Amino acid sequence: MTDRHDAVLRVEELQTQFLTAQGPVHAVNGVSFEIGAGETLGLLGESGSGKSTIGLSLLRLLPPGRSRIAGGRILFGGDDLVQASEERLRRLRGKDIAMIFQESLSALNPVYTVGEQIAEVIRQHERLDRRAAFRRAGEILEMVGMPDPGRRLSEYPHELSGGMRQRVVIAAALACQPKLLICDEPTTALDVTVQAQILDLISDIQRRTGMAVLFITHDLGVVAEIAHRAVVLYAGRVVEEADTPSLLAQPRMPYTQGLMRSLPQFAEGRRLAAIPGFVPNPRSMPSGCAFHPRCGEARPDCAETVPALAEAENGRRVRCLRWREIAHQTERRVRT
Incomplete structure (x- = not known):
């Protein structure tokens, strides 16, 4: 984690809801992270995991009357943006905090x-x-x-x-x-050459200006290229956080491991692996760990207990009841 005194942005237990006729839907449920000056944090997960909702929540750009920030704090430059006035937000948007949206034409x-x-x-x-x-x-x-x-x-x-x-x-x-740049899938729909140019451009400007970058993406390759640390989201919660090399080399949470296995492999005869099932509907979340219906490592208690976000080695955080056991199994396989 970033030193609390050096954080440009600190998000604490953010909860964002969409308001429907059937009641509030929890799109973001207790998410916390920090970003320091000159640092890039990758926000990673499947579609529907809450990534873009977090980006829009930070600038309070979600549609009023149909959504709300139900809890938590967004601390930036001495302000809690959850409580900030609209006038204060207008002064911050585009100057101190800027956002690159996914579709450039729109x-x-x-x-x-x-x-x-x-x-x-x-x-x-x-x-x-x-x-x-x-x-x-x-x-x-x-x-x-x-x-x-x-x-x-x-x-x-x-x-x-x-x-x-x-x-x-x-x-x-x-x-x-800006002091903080939020990038919401800025390379989607671009060919790989242009994508590489855009990523190099953002990194180069960051080196020159020292701005913090929140990079929202579903692409592990992009995270490996640009992010110093990565936060993995699933069903509106953080399920793993680590520095990027450690996360990609030794993912601890089964969902992160599934994302890694789903990367295309060019070895002859190797089929593309996929995580079975779908991201759960936020209106009808499963009991216990939200990932357990799709998890090959799940045990009966995974369906009963919502795991806490545990502190692991070197500042890593993992939300899984069995992460220590899984880590030991992985280490044994590596040694043998």
Whole structure:
């Protein structure tokens, strides 16, 4: 875990609910983590695990009246964002905390030029006139590696390729040099070459500015490439957290092990492994450990007891009743 005094963001027991006619649905259930300056934390899990809901909760961007933060704290720069006023949030969004959304085309307004959209972010938070804001927008586009940035300022989103649009979204997010950047699957739907360029770009800017990055993804390869630490989510709860090399080399929780086994293998004759079943419906969660209906290591008590998030070696956290036994079995197999 990050030193509490150095944390840029500290999330404590976050609970987010969606409000339905059948009652509240717990999408995020007691999630805690920290991110330090210059650190990238990967938030990992299947679709439906609560990753994007956490990202939107941090900026309080979930739809009002249909969702609520029911508990916990989101501590940033001396503020608890759960309790912050809308005016305070407007000053933070885009300046101190920025977010890159998954779909670049839907994140950009089709009736405004690229320059107008980046300049608007700058003028919202800094005292610059229109000309100075456009000049800064051009400089930021150049910084993110946009070809011919001066020309792109006057173009519309539909005139750009997917990779170029994603660079525009990143430029808008970085326009005011945020302390925290939230990336919600920013490389989805991009080809592997552009994906590598985007990941390199984010890492390079982080090295230069020291910003903290929360990287939301389902892709273990991306986590291995960019994240210093990783938090694995399942059904709205943290099930494992560790530094990335340790997590990928020796996952302790059976769900994390299943994710690792599901990675494509190029060995001849080897079939792709899959975790059986599906992420449970949050309206009808199973008793005990939420993963036990899909877990090959489950025992009867797994269906009766919700495991606590236990402290393991080197700051690792694991939510599993049998993680020590599983770790010993793994070590024995390695030795033999």
